[in-house]
Amino acid sequence: MTTASTSPFFSTPEMDRIFSLQSQLSRMTRFEWALTWALESAGLAGAGAAAAMEPLVDADFIDVPSLLDEARQSGNLAIPFVRQLTAKVREQNEAAAASVHLGATSQDALDTALVLQTREALALILSRVEELEPLLVEQARMHAGTVMAGRTWLQNGPPTTLGLKIAGWIAALRRHRQRLGAAGERAVVLQFGGAVGTLAALGEKGAEVSTSLAGKLDLREPDLPWHTHRDNLVEVAAALGMLIGSLGKMARDVALLMQSEVGEVSEAAGEGRGGSSTMPHKSNPVACAAIVAAATRAPGLVVTLLSAMVQEHERGLGNWQAEWETYPEIFRLADAALKQMIGIARGMRVFPERMAANLEANGGLAMAEAVSVALAARIGRERAHELVRTASKRALSENRRLGEILIATPEVRAHLSEAEIDGLLDPRLYRGGAHRFIERVVGGVDAAR
Amino acid sequence: MTTASTSPFFSTPEMDRIFSLQSQLSRMTRFEWALTWALESAGLAGAGAAAAMEPLVDADFIDVPSLLDEARQSGNLAIPFVRQLTAKVREQNEAAAASVHLGATSQDALDTALVLQTREALALILSRVEELEPLLVEQARMHAGTVMAGRTWLQNGPPTTLGLKIAGWIAALRRHRQRLGAAGERAVVLQFGGAVGTLAALGEKGAEVSTSLAGKLDLREPDLPWHTHRDNLVEVAAALGMLIGSLGKMARDVALLMQSEVGEVSEAAGEGRGGSSTMPHKSNPVACAAIVAAATRAPGLVVTLLSAMVQEHERGLGNWQAEWETYPEIFRLADAALKQMIGIARGMRVFPERMAANLEANGGLAMAEAVSVALAARIGRERAHELVRTASKRALSENRRLGEILIATPEVRAHLSEAEIDGLLDPRLYRGGAHRFIERVVGGVDAAR
Amino acid sequence: MTTASTSPFFSTPEMDRIFSLQSQLSRMTRFEWALTWALESAGLAGAGAAAAMEPLVDADFIDVPSLLDEARQSGNLAIPFVRQLTAKVREQNEAAAASVHLGATSQDALDTALVLQTREALALILSRVEELEPLLVEQARMHAGTVMAGRTWLQNGPPTTLGLKIAGWIAALRRHRQRLGAAGERAVVLQFGGAVGTLAALGEKGAEVSTSLAGKLDLREPDLPWHTHRDNLVEVAAALGMLIGSLGKMARDVALLMQSEVGEVSEAAGEGRGGSSTMPHKSNPVACAAIVAAATRAPGLVVTLLSAMVQEHERGLGNWQAEWETYPEIFRLADAALKQMIGIARGMRVFPERMAANLEANGGLAMAEAVSVALAARIGRERAHELVRTASKRALSENRRLGEILIATPEVRAHLSEAEIDGLLDPRLYRGGAHRFIERVVGGVDAAR
Amino acid sequence: MTTASTSPFFSTPEMDRIFSLQSQLSRMTRFEWALTWALESAGLAGAGAAAAMEPLVDADFIDVPSLLDEARQSGNLAIPFVRQLTAKVREQNEAAAASVHLGATSQDALDTALVLQTREALALILSRVEELEPLLVEQARMHAGTVMAGRTWLQNGPPTTLGLKIAGWIAALRRHRQRLGAAGERAVVLQFGGAVGTLAALGEKGAEVSTSLAGKLDLREPDLPWHTHRDNLVEVAAALGMLIGSLGKMARDVALLMQSEVGEVSEAAGEGRGGSSTMPHKSNPVACAAIVAAATRAPGLVVTLLSAMVQEHERGLGNWQAEWETYPEIFRLADAALKQMIGIARGMRVFPERMAANLEANGGLAMAEAVSVALAARIGRERAHELVRTASKRALSENRRLGEILIATPEVRAHLSEAEIDGLLDPRLYRGGAHRFIERVVGGVDAAR
Numbered sequence A, B, C, D: 001m002t003t004a005s006t007s008p009f010f011s012t013p014e015m016d017r018i019f020s021l022q023s024q025l026s027r028m029t030r031f032e033w034a035l036t037w038a039l040e041s042a043g044l045a046g047a048g049a050a051a052a053m054e055p056l057v058d059a060d061f062i063d064v065p066s067l068l069d070e071a072r073q074s075g076n077l078a079i080p081f082v083r084q085l086t087a088k089v090r091e092q093n094e095a096a097a098a099s100v101h102l103g104a105t106s107q108d109a110l111d112t113a114l115v116l117q118t119r120e121a122l123a124l125i126l127s128r129v130e131e132l133e134p135l136l137v138e139q140a141r142m143h144a145g146t147v148m149a150g151r152t153w154l155q156n157g158p159p160t161t162l163g164l165k166i167a168g169w170i171a172a173l174r175r176h177r178q179r180l181g182a183a184g185e186r187a188v189v190l191q192f193g194g195a196v197g198t199l200a201a202l203g204e205k206g207a208e209v210s211t212s213l214a215g216k217l218d219l220r221e222p223d224l225p226w227h228t229h230r231d232n233l234v235e236v237a238a239a240l241g242m243l244i245g246s247l248g249k250m251a252r253d254v255a256l257l258m259q260s261e262v263g264e265v266s267e268a269a270g271e272g273r274g275g276s277s278t279m280p281h282k283s284n285p286v287a288c289a290a291i292v293a294a295a296t297r298a299p300g301l302v303v304t305l306l307s308a309m310v311q312e313h314e315r316g317l318g319n320w321q322a323e324w325e326t327y328p329e330i331f332r333l334a335d336a337a338l339k340q341m342i343g344i345a346r347g348m349r350v351f352p353e354r355m356a357a358n359l360e361a362n363g364g365l366a367m368a369e370a371v372s373v374a375l376a377a378r379i380g381r382e383r384a385h386e387l388v389r390t391a392s393k394r395a396l397s398e399n400r401r402l403g404e405i406l407i408a409t410p411e412v413r414a415h416l417s418e419a420e421i422d423g424l425l426d427p428r429l430y431r432g433g434a435h436r437f438i439e440r441v442v443g444g445v446d447a448a449r
Helices: A004-010 A013-018 A021-041 A049-056 A064-074 A078-092 A095-099 A106-142 A162-187 A200-216 A231-257 A286-307 A319-347 A352-360 A362-379 A381-398 A402-407 A418-424 A434-442 B004-010 B013-018 B021-041 B049-056 B064-074 B078-092 B095-099 B106-142 B162-187 B200-216 B231-257 B286-307 B319-347 B352-360 B362-379 B381-398 B402-407 B418-424 B434-442 C004-010 C013-018 C021-041 C049-056 C064-074 C078-092 C095-099 C106-142 C162-187 C200-216 C231-257 C286-307 C319-347 C352-360 C362-379 C381-398 C402-407 C418-424 C434-442 D004-010 D013-018 D021-041 D049-056 D064-074 D078-092 D095-099 D106-142 D162-187 D200-216 D231-257 D286-307 D319-347 D352-360 D362-379 D381-398 D402-407 D418-424 D434-442
Strands: A147-152 A155-161 B147-152 B155-161 C147-152 C155-161 D147-152 D155-161
Touching: A004 A286, A004 A319, A004 B319, A013 A106, A013 A319, A021 A049, A021 A078, A021 A095, A021 A106, A021 A200, A049 A078, A049 A095, A064 A078, A078 A095, A078 A106, A095 C362, A095 C381, A106 A162, A106 A231, A106 A319, A106 A434, A147 A352, A155 A162, A155 A352, A155 A362, A155 A434, A162 A231, A162 A434, A162 C162, A162 C231, A200 C362, A200 C434, A231 A286, A231 A319, A231 C162, A231 C231, A231 C286, A286 A319, A286 B286, A286 B319, A286 C231, A286 C286, A286 D286, A319 B004, A319 B286, A352 A362, A362 A381, A362 A402, A362 A418, A362 C095, A362 C200, A381 A402, A381 C095, A402 A418, A434 C200, B004 B286, B004 B319, B013 B106, B013 B319, B021 B049, B021 B078, B021 B095, B021 B106, B021 B200, B049 B078, B049 B095, B064 B078, B078 B095, B078 B106, B095 D362, B095 D381, B106 B162, B106 B231, B106 B319, B106 B434, B147 B352, B155 B162, B155 B352, B155 B362, B155 B434, B162 B231, B162 B434, B162 D162, B162 D231, B200 D362, B200 D434, B231 B286, B231 B319, B231 D162, B231 D231, B231 D286, B286 B319, B286 C286, B286 D231, B286 D286, B352 B362, B362 B381, B362 B402, B362 B418, B362 D095, B362 D200, B381 B402, B381 D095, B402 B418, B434 D200, C004 C286, C004 C319, C004 D319, C013 C106, C013 C319, C021 C049, C021 C078, C021 C095, C021 C106, C021 C200, C049 C078, C049 C095, C064 C078, C078 C095, C078 C106, C106 C162, C106 C231, C106 C319, C106 C434, C147 C352, C155 C162, C155 C352, C155 C362, C155 C434, C162 C231, C162 C434, C231 C286, C231 C319, C286 C319, C286 D286, C286 D319, C319 D004, C319 D286, C352 C362, C362 C381, C362 C402, C362 C418, C381 C402, C402 C418, D004 D286, D004 D319, D013 D106, D013 D319, D021 D049, D021 D078, D021 D095, D021 D106, D021 D200, D049 D078, D049 D095, D064 D078, D078 D095, D078 D106, D106 D162, D106 D231, D106 D319, D106 D434, D147 D352, D155 D162, D155 D352, D155 D362, D155 D434, D162 D231, D162 D434, D231 D286, D231 D319, D286 D319, D352 D362, D362 D381, D362 D402, D362 D418, D381 D402, D402 D418
Parallel strands: none
Antiparallel strands: A147 A155, B147 B155, C147 C155, D147 D155
8 A cells, every 4th residue: 555645656547447446356256256157057056146146246245344354354355255245145045155155265266356357457558558559650650760869878879860769669569568468378367276276175076167167257277276376477567567667768768868958859748747846947757757767666566576486385375465465566557657658659759950969069979980980991990990089089179070180180081082071970871770670660661761 | 556455464554644645745734834934034934924834734725636636747746735735825824825835846845744754654663663572572581491493494403492582583673673763863854955955046044944944843954955865765664674574584483383283383363363264273374474475575665765776966767756655665564564473472372382292203303413412522523423313314214212222322322321311312401502592682581480 | 706605506517607708708709700701791891701700719719817807997898809809810810800890889799699698598497497397297196196285374274185286386387488488589689780779880781781690690680679678688587587486486395395393295315415514313405495595586686687677778877787697697596496496306205194194183174174065065154164163173172183073063963974074084085176187287197096 | 606707897806805715714714713712711622622723714725626516415515614624623633623613503604704704895895985985075075166957857957066966975975884884883793503593512601602702703792693683684785785876876977967968077088998899989987887787786686685584493494595695796796886986086077167058058947946036035936936937938949048038028027137137047156055065064165165
């Protein structure tokens, strides 16, 4: 539980709904209802037992305060939940009460509810990814030819294009989509094993009940229960953590480009958005901050789930419980970060003239590599490197343009004409495979060229 | 934000109250009120400005839904908060509105509120520690002579006493109290720097206002603002993380002693406490599970705060925000774990006869060291070790008692009489400095002996 | 770097070799050689340039001390490496020196070398998994009918079988194999982008050179360079972290079963293995400790890599470097843990009589659920639960057998005969779907039954 | 263990020496020698036993390869170490061999050696802090009046001074020194408890031996052994982690100020330092990268130690072992980061004219707050904020200077003259308490003003 105050920043209403207590209880009831149906099919519950439970699947009947109070004593939510459910069923159908929860253990209901929530939550995440991707694709295409400084170690280097930078984001996003798909495929699976994973309380009929229970919930049935094997859930969380990491990278790129001195890209500004309580002219990168905050928090959540994998025997002590608040939190952060990134992708403002100016700054030193490479073909990489390095240092110390110095350097001029040097120093001409790389990722660039 | 369902397990009502939104807003209002008071004293706010704000310090006037809505846009809670506060003050005193928040920045209000919450929260934590400690001291004294197997690598070794085990817990608890005290000392300090930490908006009077503001809130004034130096808060969190780690160690000890085959110690059982939804006879170590869960989660929270320390320039981007939900969470876990441990310490049941039986099991092998040491004084450590090792293996493989084998071993009997061997194998006599160690920690043991 | 003293515990010679400095340098040289070959094919390097480099691919020519010394200054290994390589090539072929490293940046060489190491390291890991799995399959089959207490919350519950426990381990292992396969598929991919990822130094020929370079190294070519998109590497690390987590779970299970009072399973003992310096009879679970240690350490390494994903622009500052020692460390821990688990699986000793005895302990309470379920079919789950709970408590407090109490309880006897109660209390008959679950995972069980 | 290649970046020779295997073995030998001396004093070892061991304290006699080989089997280093030591002592004095390691357990020797290493390592760290601090103090004094943009959310705000920024670093550094001192005070303490912490093997004389052993090693004696209470070590590690976090903040500040477009501060450049393999003119912030890398890695190490605190009973399984490589690693990172920061502090180049130019950029918007505050005193904070915000937006969109717009705004001019507006927009005059804050931290500023 946290200060509600900050939740708008770190979650979305849609994800909050999926992981609300009401949603959890409703999915637990669906599990119990499907179980009763399966028991009934196998002759282990009286006719009409499932029908008696069906009206309850919204879980509106639960007395939440007393549930939470009992949960504190019993150590989990399922025990008082089953008690309340049984009482409610009895009201409707005395006989049906006898088969409520039959064969199942608390964790069966809690885990299967979690799996059902995971299915919905992953669908939400993937729908956001699908909303974000085309926005980025559009930006990448639009800025395939928008030349800007490439930056390494936070220092300006030779040019790249904004389109290539964004294409890199897109490629990462697609890999995350693959990972999330595969993780969901593995994780969305029934949990049903009874007290110690043998379904012994159902005698010979355990496997039959398990299969029809899975079918009723439209879940895959695993080979065996996985109460203390949490790798599937951790995989989902780790995939979300990686997604958030990539979003953090995008946000930091944007925030760095939005610095006052750089001014190349900016988040959309809106009324009341990113204002400062003291600095009236400021427009803060609020969306970037929210995403970077998510990227700062997600690793700590993943580490908790990884640490919690060492669960004892048939059901663990304390490590399972450590997942309860941690796992949904990663979904919340991921959804919030995606939503913020969608806002950035949609409203991003780009300032090509600042990009050009920044490339030109420092006397055109960003283009030093181009000359170095051209010279290397004539005089070897090392000598070329040496010559250009010396010229670069002179340009810096004498505050002159690199081109001027190079043109005045006899050993350079012995191999390159003034026009050649000028051409080499034009950033628009020094983009190598950038265009092709963008084309590979987003297509439709070459045509638009 | 989390599934409310699990919060009873991972927090306490008292700590929830301290870190509630209402509490945060009320402390922010106190900051603003004290600031207005200080401004008024310095002649920077009109007479009566502070008086106009005083009735508002409960922050009841806040329209919370609209506050949260605006916070999502502006990136933090303080901006809409100041807007609402200013409007409210204006209703009371038009002139006073002009000086609301004067000189301060959002983070000044948020951080000082956090510091005020920290002061209360640490007091709560320390009061729990002070409740827990005498309970443990009593147990340590009571069980100073309760002999049980010492266990290393989860294998039984020579005897120790339950009192010594608990004395170890107490000593750790006291170190944590020292750490929390020192951390609180450093952390409970005013935050007041304005936009970039210079208090420039107050001109020459910044320092004067800062000093009287600190005084009004009964906070220490730091040498300079610390907006992007978060070490004091991280220290508090790390100290709580360590405390939780030690509580986790205690809880795991208890849970291991409570295993069916061991049965030496047990959590208090209560009606509805630790029951199983499928196993009617079971009594689960619910308090232990809650504590171990806290100990599994706390490291991930500390790691987030440590990672978030790299905050840029005068105020950071995203890393500060990463603290918002994380920092209070550690307090919640710590308080919940302490409360559970108090329950354990108060109701702990001890089964000395099981301890004795477990020590006797395996043919008395636990006492092998005693014989080995006694022999070593005569024939050297290595030969003694060898002889006893061989005897131990025979005892195991032939399922006989170690004493029997030793008495039948001529080389042993050459140095030790049968009575001596019997004496050496009596665990009650083989406790070395245990008593003295307990005495050092809890006192009053020797007298009670 | 670490205390060499502990490395035998946390790595294997095979993995140490793959991630040795020599191996890294050799793979960097292979990258440079393949690059030269691709440049030569594209007409960007003189004929014979690749041939001149080919004899150097073992990297034996490197002067390691001076390399490390320069690396400290330049910030990475590749700069002095390229310098030494160029000098060496020049000795052989003056002209060839001009094209060494042409178009590439340091990170291209370092990352591609890392990818080549990853390919080998994953192959090693998977070969260990393939060694471990059949050993576990054999144990699962052999112990499909070995009845033992199921344990939840570290408390004994109804019976399970050792075979089912191990089948759970196997199922997890197979999921990890899938994950590692998919992660490797994505991660084993060329890195080649030049200074800022555009390959601009190669002009029009960048893409052509990239494709043939990838081919020469038998690596997949990515759509575009990924210098600051580290998700593929993090995925590998996270998959290893999850594998280690599951191994940790297995090891903790074994260590708990090996406790003196439990004594159901034991690591192989060997000469000098797991001995204690003070307790001659002890045999410590050394392999379990090594695995649990790995499982305690791996999450901290994964968290570092996740945190380091937020890499700036075209190449990051500090976060890339944070991967250097962290990424190989996870491979080392994984390989060490697998090797230890192979040892456990191969030499594991099982004590069925202790399992039976532990199930029988506590007056047969472990079987309470069976009676409860049988009664529930007659009198409803809640009343049955109540009756058995009361009987269980009496059995405990009066230190009598549960069967005895039940037989003496009229309401029970009204529904169950003495023989029926005896049958219900026989753990061998209460295994539900255990056999079928094992069969699904390992096959060949039913036949052997 | 890691790729040696990267160690120059992440450690120092001095710290490597302290945590080398040889150093560890030598400190273990010192422990054994001091123990023998204490035993001899207590009459538990023959006369001359300590003298026989004294020549061995360098541990040169150890056959390291066989030691490591045995360690892999026995699970720790101490067992084969004691074996080799005993053999060596026997060569010198047959009788003395009998008392080697008497009463101690492996962990006593390993932990006390670690404590001795900790004492040296903390001294090294503190000596670096003491080297760094005056360098920073000098910079803070020198730049007390060097005006630069304050930056929040990576956006330029009103001015601060470089001196104030550095004073913030210094204040943090001093808090870390306090913490490290307190942590060292608690952690540098003898470990001596024997097999299960009772010193039973020494009978009545355990406490006496313990006290003289501690005295001989000049260590504080704890109330009782702390084999499974690791909080003192975790505190040291957490304090180092916090120190590294603060160094990371400093390094990121410098790296951001060193960006091409900002250019306000730069690391010292040196021959071969920070060069690029492809960009001849570049000078990378190598020291910053090393420090940020350390700050990215340290949290993952602290999290491991925190997780490992839950150690079972008298000695833990696997969690203790998880500390072995992790704990020294934090010292290495801390020392490397400090050394790099010393380099930065010593050679830092500052470009005040760039600072001034960056403040002037954006038409002087950075000074908007000053006008806003001045107006607020006349027309209320909200109206003033509104007026200045509008003027700022116009300045941006019309690309004019803020002063120009304000002077042309009647409502502004109604309250402020042109000269007043000019004065308000002069950053050198808008520094509030900056000077006083610096003076508090470093002193000597006011005099030098």
